[in-house]
Amino acid sequence: MHRDLRIAVVSLYALENNGVRHVSTALRQAGFPVTEIYFKDWVNNHFPWPSEQEVQALIQLLVERRIEWVGLSVRASAFHRMAKYLTERIRHALGLPIVWGGMHPTFLPDKCIAIADAIAVGEVDDAVTDFFVRIDEGGDHRTVPGFWVRDGDTVHRNDIAPLVDLDAIPFRDFHTDADKFHIDGPQVRQGDPFITNPEYTLLASRGCPYWTCTFCSNTLTKPLYEGKGKSFRLRSVESIVQEMEYARELCRDIKVVRFDDEVFPIRRRWIEELAEKWPARVGLPFEVLVDPRMVAYEPLKLLHDAGLRAVAMGIQANDRVNREFYNRQTTNQQIIDAQTVFRKVGLVANLQLIWDDPYSTEADKDELFRMLMDLPRPFELFLFGLTIYPNTHLARRLLREGRITEADIEGENTHAFEQFRVDLAYPRPKEDQRWLALIVLLNKNFLPKSVIWKLYASEHFKQDPRPLTALAQAANLGKMAGVVAEMTARGEMSPLLIKRWANPHSLVTM
Ligand code: B12
Numbered sequence: 149m150h151r152d153l154r155i156a157v158v159s160l161y162a163l164e165n166n167g168v169r170h171v172s173t174a175l176r177q178a179g180f181p182v183t184e185i186y187f188k189d190w191v192n193n194h195f196p197w198p199s200e201q202e203v204q205a206l207i208q209l210l211v212e213r214r215i216e217w218v219g220l221s222v223r224a225s226a227f228h229r230m231a232k233y234l235t236e237r238i239r240h241a242l243g244l245p246i247v248w249g250g251m252h253p254t255f256l257p258d259k260c261i262a263i264a265d266a267i268a269v270g271e272v273d274d275a276v277t278d279f280f281v282r283i284d285e286g287g288d289h290r291t292v293p294g295f296w297v298r299d300g301d302t303v304h305r306n307d308i309a310p311l312v313d314l315d316a317i318p319f320r321d322f323h324t325d326a327d328k329f330h331i332d333g334p335q336v337r338q339g340d341p342f343i344t345n346p347e348y349t350l351l352a353s354r355g356c357p358y359w360t361c362t363f364c365s366n367t368l369t370k371p372l373y374e375g376k377g378k379s380f381r382l383r384s385v386e387s388i389v390q391e392m393e394y395a396r397e398l399c400r401d402i403k404v405v406r407f408d409d410e411v412f413p414i415r416r417r418w419i420e421e422l423a424e425k426w427p428a429r430v431g432l433p434f435e436v437l438v439d440p441r442m443v444a445y446e447p448l449k450l451l452h453d454a455g456l457r458a459v460a461m462g463i464q465a466n467d468r469v470n471r472e473f474y475n476r477q478t479t480n481q482q483i484i485d486a487q488t489v490f491r492k493v494g495l496v497a498n499l500q501l502i503w504d505d506p507y508s509t510e511a512d513k514d515e516l517f518r519m520l521m522d523l524p525r526p527f528e529l530f531l532f533g534l535t536i537y538p539n540t541h542l543a544r545r546l547l548r549e550g551r552i553t554e555a556d557i558e559g560e561n562t563h564a565f566e567q568f569r570v571d572l573a574y575p576r577p578k579e580d581q582r583w584l585a586l587i588v589l590l591n592k593n594f595l596p597k598s599v600i601w602k603l604y605a606s607e608h609f610k611q612d613p614r615p616l617t618a619l620a621q622a623a624n625l626g627k628m629a630g631v632v633a634e635m636t637a638r639g640e641m642s643p644l645l646i647k648r649w650a651n652p653h654s655l656v657t658m
Contacts, residue, residue, distance in 0.1 A: 149178075151180045151181075151281070152284060153280055154181050154183070156182070156184075156185055157175075157184055158187055158220050158234075159186050160188070160220070160221060160231065161188045162221075163330070163342045163345075164342055165186070167221050168186075168219075168221045170273050171272070172321070174273050174276055174317065175277060176321065177277075177318055180284070182324075184327060184329070185206065185330075186330040187202070187206060187331050189332060189648070191650075191651050192649060192651050193565070193566055193567060193568060193571060193651055193654040194653060195562070197230065201333075201334060209329060215244060216244065217246075217247065218245070218246045218247070219247050219276075220247070221248075222249070222251075222260070223251050224250075224558070224564055225252045225558035226563070228252060228259075228260075228558075231263075232263050235248075235263055236263075247265060247268065247279075248264040249272060249276075251365055254269050254365075254369065255368055255538050255539050257296055259559070261298050261303050265297070266289075266296065266298065268294055269295070269308060270294060270372055272294040274310075275295065275309035276294075278294075291306060294308060308372055308373065308376065310377070311376065311378075314381050314383045314387070315383055315384050319390075319394055322340060323398055324340075325339045325340050326338065326339075328340045341644075342399075343398060345401065345402075345642060346401050346403040346404065346640045346641070346645075347404050348392075348395060349406045349407075349408050350388070350406075351407065352407050353382045353409045354381050355369070355380035355410070356380060357380050358439060358441070360475050361476050362474050362475045362540060362541040362545065363502075363536070363537065364540065366379075382413050382418065385421040389429050392405070392432075393430070396430075403639050404433050404434065405433070406435045407434065407435065408437075409436070410437070419451060420450065424454075432455060434455050435457060435458040435460070436460070437459065438461050439461070439478075440463070440478045440483050441482065443485070443489050444489065445492060445493065452495060456495065457496060458496040458498060459496075459498065460497075460498040460530075461483075461499055461500065462500045463501055464500070464501060465512065465516060466508070466512045466513075466519065467479050467480050468512055469507050472507070473505060475541070483519065487523045491524055496527075498529075499529055500530045501587070503532065503534065503580070504533045504534045504567070504580075506546070513579075513583050517590075517604070521597060521600065527591055528658065529591045529658070530657075531656075532568060533563060533568060533569070533570055535563045535568060536557050536561070538557050538558060538559050543557050569654075570584060570656065571655060572620055574654075578612070579610075581613040581617050582609055582610060584617075584657070585616040586604055589603065589616075592623045592626075594626075595623070620657075625655070627658055628655075631658065
């Protein structure tokens, strides 16, 4: 069925944006002419404000495509000001109605509906079609579940839409190249900007089986669906394999697949089925993210034999801080045991830490350092700066305790744009500079642990950590060069990846 309403769906600084891709695909299936616009892309720790030329290019494209409704995806709160600015520019230039969707309006609906004409709250893979069909047919779109609609001074706050069946929604489409555009700098390129990427990303689930970590979006989305079904849902293996078969026909350069689930589902029968079907019908190496509480030898061995080559795992902090501040019931011992399993299976472990929290004392950092020193090498370390998302348990607690003000919370703040990944050159107290330098050095296999212990014990570096930081920066650069060489050899390096990593203002640690 063909429908007339011409809709644009715009992604901010993310070429992979699952939300935009699912919403666009659903609307196309319902017969709408949809233009998908990828407005700029992310670079580690660098999200520059759009230039006037880029804003004009966006407005021009909306005119050329004769757009009648604009959907803007605001997935992270740090985009709040930018999304507001673009909304006002589009409205002023073209007078078009604009609907926001994504995690940010889900986190902060009241703040967002004051700016946009409508917002989507929660998952709307199905509901987005209901919303636009109402508009297309001249019905009342103000009452569609999943949406809030502003009508002058009145806001229509509808109930959340039902959770979707992950096996029933269509795969993100890759065969509609002519309707996709990428705006970056002076160029507007037609075609899907992600289709040539060597890394393909997908989700095997939505929601999180743990969901209680105080910094995470799941502490907000889970209660939204209370009494409305299970928010943690798993796709069938068959659906995943079929998606890969479809995607490989069109995304011809895929060399590796990354599952972006909050935590990869470790369920015995499901894993057995994946281990059987993946090698036979997909046959690509893949990577997943796991939680220390679920790491066990057998399932990981099965997955490894099927092509799993690396796992990411959040350590976050030491026992006490994890328990008392992040509400994560994990222990140092579980982390050491997990790393032992990864090594036994033969997996590369990408371990993740959160730095810059206001609770860790010197004693906590010392304990964390010692635990990391106890971890059997090799492993990779990824350091993130703590970002405080609005309305999370973490934000509320820190506000209550007077440790932060509203200005420190994402939306007002843009921490995710500046120090999402830790950069050693970022101004920090000297104690933290020392800890970070030591942590960056401790997983570098070419440095014996005895050397790290000497650096740790040095009184000199406690007084002045700058030479230690310089050493860590040099080791980090060496490491990066090695990673680039390895990825190039595997055919996984691409201009897109280089652009995302090469931020001359901020060298992230690895
Ligand atoms: C995977 C992931 C990524 C991947 C993206 C993979 C991809 N292919 O899209 C990568 C690594 C690139 C990434 C990057 C970032 N991420 Co991220 N990411 C996630 C994660 C885990 C899942 C997102 C996802 O794909 N969900 C599935 C899709 C289908 O759901 P969705 O995006 O919410 O879309 C649905 C609805 O929101 C709505 N919708 C979405 N867009 C639109 C648009 C319109 C018009 C409409 C009507 C509806 C609509 O409909 C969709 C279908 O139901 C979420 C956590 C979570 N559970 O959401 C964090 C999350 C979204 N990320 C977050 C952050 C902070 C970031 C970064 C800023 C970090 C950084 N500095 O690099 C960047 C931002 C990149 C960008 N420019 O947007 C935070 C945002 C929190 C906040 N309030 O700010 C989250 C919530 C994680 C958290 N800490 O809790 N991320």
